[in-house]
Amino acid sequence: SPWFSAFFTFIPLLTLESSPRLPAPKDVMVYSYNFRSSLRWSPVKVDRGLVLYTVHFKTGAFNQWDEMNCTRIAQTECSFPLSLKERRWTVVLRVRAELGQVTSDWVETDPFVAERNTTIGPPKVNSVIESSDSLLISVTPPFGSEAGDFLQYHVSYWENATSTTKKEIKMSSTLFEIGNLKELTLYCFRIQVELMTHSDLQLLGLQSVPKCHRTTISETTRAAYIVLIFVLVSLFVILVTAGLFLLWRHHKTIKYWSQPPLEIPSHFEEYLRDPSMPVLEVLDNYAEDDPHDSISVIFSGDGSQAWGSSLDGQAHAHSVSGDSEVT
Numbered sequence: 001s002p003w004f005s006a007f008f009t010f011i012p013l014l015t016l017e018s019s020p021r022l023p024a025p026k027d028v029m030v031y032s033y034n035f036r037s038s039l040r041w042s043p044v045k046v047d048r049g050l051v052l053y054t055v056h057f058k059t060g061a062f063n064q065w066d067e068m069n070c071t072r073i074a075q076t077e078c079s080f081p082l083s084l085k086e087r088r089w090t091v092v093l094r095v096r097a098e099l100g101q102v103t104s105d106w107v108e109t110d111p112f113v114a115e116r117n118t119t120i121g122p123p124k125v126n127s128v129i130e131s132s133d134s135l136l137i138s139v140t141p142p143f144g145s146e147a148g149d150f151l152q153y154h155v156s157y158w159e160n161a162t163s164t165t166k167k168e169i170k171m172s173s174t175l176f177e178i179g180n181l182k183e184l185t186l187y188c189f190r191i192q193v194e195l196m197t198h199s200d201l202q203l204l205g206l207q208s209v210p211k212c213h214r215t216t217i218s219e220t221t222r223a224a225y226i227v228l229i230f231v232l233v234s235l236f237v238i239l240v241t242a243g244l245f246l247l248w249r250h251h252k253t254i255k256y257w258s259q260p261p262l263e264i265p266s267h268f269e270e271y272l273r274d275p276s277m278p279v280l281e282v283l284d285n286y287a288e289d290d291p292h293d294s295i296s297v298i299f300s301g302d303g304s305q306a307w308g309s310s311l312d313g314q315a316h317a318h319s320v321s322g323d324s325e326v327t
């Protein structure tokens, strides 16, 4: 009967409305960086069909859910519309998954207030001008400020060599100077922005990556270096001139001293001239043939000692002491 079939086709629709069969989106988060905000979530995976998502919002003032131009979208991110750019508003969002008539439960976020919940990025460092005792830094704020905003730049800096002792200064201008620095020293710095709003909220931003710059040489040190180099060069020139002068004055003496100090013994010289003569034989002959010659050399050189060595120790000592008395 038609009533019977109509009843059974209606049943599944009823069950769908009362107990949604799609899993709800997970990891639902508001991502907000420099006041650019969006809602993001993990995709819902099902075997059949493409899951779509719908996002609603409500503000603290109007406690009523409204569409966010993210109705039945396939992507898992929904950017805040311009109408929600007001930083002080409290916004709550909700998202659900949909597949045809089948939907998931809504997943609601915590209340989001941009000026409290956004993540402030580091400022952009445009330029760094080094001098001998300071670094002049120009930055761009990470976001466009609104009336009533007060931005402060927290600058922490340190000598790269001693990275443990960090100093911090707070600046409210986008062009500022780190002063009282040592010359010719590598300094590193990181900057973070602090936003102070009229509602007395303070939001501290992320730190920039360290940037390192070397201070220049001061005029005094440069002058001192120039004087030092001049003195050294003058000294060198004077020494070279004096050296050349002495060379010229004493060239005869130098010629004498520069003669080879070692002379080849005469018998080796003979051997070198006539290599056919065996050198050992020459030496043997030298010792055998002319014994008197060698003795006479020793005798004439140091007579008393030569004689003393042939006697016993005491006599030797005596003759030596006797010698020293004579001289």
Ligand SMILES: *[C@@H]1O[C@H](CO)[C@@H](O)[C@H](O)[C@H]1NC(C)=O
Residues within 6 Å of the ligand: 069, 081, 082
């Ligand atoms: C809504 O979304 C569509 C497509 O994503 C876009 O063209 C349109 O400008 C959006 N409208 C508003 C008011 O954000």
Ligand SMILES: *[C@@H]1O[C@H](CO)[C@@H](O)[C@H](O)[C@H]1NC(C)=O
Residues within 6 Å of the ligand: 030, 109, 110, 111, 112, 113, 116, 117
């Ligand atoms: C915003 O910040 C407050 C306080 O820090 C926190 O409780 C809340 O969960 C944040 N909201 C979002 C959407 O993250």
Ligand SMILES: *[C@@H]1O[C@H](CO)[C@@H](O)[C@H](O)[C@H]1NC(C)=O
Residues within 6 Å of the ligand: 160, 161, 186, 212
């Ligand atoms: C800073 O010092 C560290 C060691 O203290 C060194 O490894 C590094 O290269 C230095 N940075 C620069 C930019 O010279």
